Amino acid sequence: MILNTALVVLTDLAAQVLGNKLFRQHFHLLLSAALVFGPALSLWVSHHSIFAKRSHFLYRLFLRSGWGWTCVFVGSFIFLLSYSIRRSLLLSFRHLSRLAVAGGLWLCFCKLLDLLENTTGSCYEPLPAGPEVTDGQPMLVLKEGESKFECLKAGMVWRGYEVSEDVFLLCLCCLLLAEETAVFGPYLSLGGISDAPLRILFLFCVLLLGLWIFLLLCLLAYFPQFPTQLLGGALGCLSWRGLYQGWYRMGPSWYCPGRPGQGLLNIKTRNTEEEDALNHNHYN
Incomplete structure (x- = not known):
């Protein structure tokens, strides 16, 4: 009884915050501010912290499979919410298709970013430590005619024009979670x-959103790479704006899955005018 009460209180509070109009309108601005000023945190954090190591289990367990975790929890929440309201598999799959679209967009951008790094990069061979070392960094000798795969396989260094895929993924996942749980x-x-299963899934989504924000701040503070991280975050925000603030506003059809909650937020507990007003306020 106590656990159920705590669950209801926590989920109600989180739902009020995520569903608040000010939060929905300004969350992307908060992420943008974090991307711009986050690297300044490196001046205050300790580089001997456990989060300063890329081998930390949070990075290995969550960051490398961030899209999978997002799909599992958000997809389960979307399906359970939509199916419990309408009992329609077709409607549930239509809402789930937003995850498929975002996943396809993420994969396409990752391929394009990898191609960009390959075409603009060069292979360098680090010289052994000696008098050539400058500022603690070994001197690099350019190796002509090496591909990125051959370069890395030979233990050399590849330098190209990079855009942070980790920051891109975290920003896209944060904005997607905020939209879908709102x-x-x-x-x-x-x-x-x-009921309890739906509230538990919602709470897991909220916790996952908090984890992605925490990992984003860790990357910016412990591994600052300006402007590659800023470009990755900008790409994530642009992807969200193109999907949720652009395409999905066209309404559900054979080529558009529609906005989150569309066709669901008209439960017959109030009159039609109140329902339409609520839907209008939620999407604008």
């Missing part, structure tokens, strides 16, 4: 049925 607040305010 419907839970209006859903509860309309008197929607919210």
